[in-house]
Amino acid sequence: xxxxxxxxxxxxxxxxxxxxxxxxxxxxxxxxxxxxxxxxxxxxxxxxxxxxxxxxxxxxxxxxxxxxxxxxxxxxxxxxxxxxxxxxxxxxxxxxxxxxxxxxxxxxxxxxxxxxxxxxxxxxxxxxxxxxxxxxxxxxxxxxxxxxxxxxxxxxxxxxxxxxxxxxxxxxxxxxxxxxxxxxxxxxxxxxxxxxxxxxxxxxxxxxxxxxxxxxxxxxxxxxxxxxxxxxxxxxxxxxxxxxxxxxxxxxxxxxxxxxxxxxxxxxxxxxxxxxxxxxxxxxxxxxxxxxxxxxxxxxxxxxxxxxxxxxxxxxxxxxxxxxxxxxxxxxxxxxxxxxxxxxxxxxxxxxxxxxxxxxxxxxxxxxxxxxx
Numbered sequence: 063x064x065x066x067x068x069x070x071x072x073x074x075x076x077x078x079x080x081x082x083x084x085x086x087x088x089x090x091x092x093x094x095x096x097x098x099x100x101x102x103x104x105x106x107x108x109x110x111x112x113x114x115x116x117x118x119x120x121x122x123x124x125x126x127x128x129x130x131x132x133x134x135x136x137x138x139x140x141x142x143x144x145x146x147x148x149x150x151x152x153x154x155x156x157x158x159x160x161x162x163x164x165x166x167x168x169x170x171x172x173x174x175x176x177x178x179x180x181x182x183x184x185x186x187x188x189x190x191x192x193x194x195x196x197x198x199x200x201x202x203x204x205x206x207x208x209x210x211x212x213x214x215x216x217x218x219x220x221x222x223x224x225x226x227x228x229x230x231x232x233x234x235x236x237x238x239x240x241x242x243x244x245x246x247x248x249x250x251x252x253x254x255x256x257x258x259x260x261x262x263x264x265x266x267x268x269x270x271x272x273x274x275x276x277x278x279x280x281x282x283x284x285x286x287x288x289x290x291x292x293x294x295x296x297x298x299x300x301x302x303x304x305x306x307x308x309x310x311x312x313x314x315x316x317x318x319x320x321x322x323x324x325x326x327x328x329x330x331x332x333x334x335x336x337x338x339x340x341x342x343x344x345x346x347x348x349x350x351x352x353x354x355x356x357x358x359x360x361x362x363x364x365x366x367x368x369x370x371x372x373x374x375x376x377x378x379x380x381x382x383x384x385x386x387x388x389x390x391x392x393x394x395x396x397x398x399x400x401x402x403x404x405x406x407x408x409x410x411x412x413x414x415x416x417x418x419x420x421x422x423x424x425x426x427x428x429x430x431x432x433x434x435x
Contacts, residue, residue, distance in 0.1 A: 098166020125301015
């Protein structure tokens with residue numbers, strides 16, 4: 063990392079510390095707005111590189127500054143899984159919402175997954191049927207990050223009964239509309255700072271202006287959003303990983319075992335070197351993807367590289383956390399020790415934005431293998 067980039071990330075670490083001061087027990091929306099007031103959701107335009115790269119570095123800095131992995135995940139998910147793809151698509155429906163979203167006043171969620179699955183979008187049951195120049199939306203989306211508290215949702219629905227590439231359409235739905243109901247937050251075990259839930263659509267009327275792009279273009283937009291997500295979503299972990307590495311190194315320096323610092327052990331030093339390597343590799347891969355988005359490469363052309371990045375970084379995150387847990391000992395499993403290692407969060411990363419095993423199938427297909435899901 064060059065000096066300018068290091069200083070830039072450090073500045074955002076300081077922003078996190080000041081923005082979240084005294085808010086450790088505040089609700090999600092309060093902390094969300096505090097971070098949004100820094101300008102991170104509008105896209106960082108005063109950094110040393112491109113907007114995507116610098117926004118990613120800002121979120122990394124927020125994590126180094128102590129922002130929880132759940133909040134970092136929520137920022138990364140909304141920015142790169144919703145905002146950036148919609149902005150790149152030039153969606154008129156998005157233009158009406160963008161200012162409020164970038165200020166942090168409007169919270170978005172990405173409503174694709176259903177209880178029957180999410181990795182096979184053409185099997186979805188949610189449908190939007192034509193009515194009076196618009197549509198009527200009916201169905202249920204589940205396991206949606208921020209669903210219980212979001213204001214608007216990017217919803218994918220079936221607009222054709224056939225299983226074709228043009229069977230799906232995407233809509234921006236106001237979740238205060240008549241016929242919309244939300245579940246209570248699911249009692250999840252990973253990234254607990256950001257709620258997850260289900261959304262029910264009971265004959266919700268949608269105007270033509272709520273369609274994103276053209277009717278039947280939903281699968282194409284989904285390919286775009288998943289490329290952004292898979293390439294950049296795990297960026298949420300980079301700041302927290304750096305924080306864990308720094309704390310573990312300090313622990314190994316001052317902890318005395320057998321009359322010497324713990325870090326004098328070759329086994330301990332080797333684990334710490336592996337942690338540094340895993341973080342370096344993850345950071346290199348994710349920032350390389352960010353630079354490619356900044357250069358204007360179409361997201362659909364980056365699908366395979368994005369999938370490989372997501373698989374590699376999620377598995378490196380788990381290995382990194384296992385090393386941290388081994389070095390922290392019992393303190394790794396006690397809250398507020400400064401060495402807590404959340405293996406559940408790390409393991410869950412293998413299923414975000416598509417399970418790793420299915421992503422491997424996609425990569426193999428790109429290699430020319432006749433493999434099916």
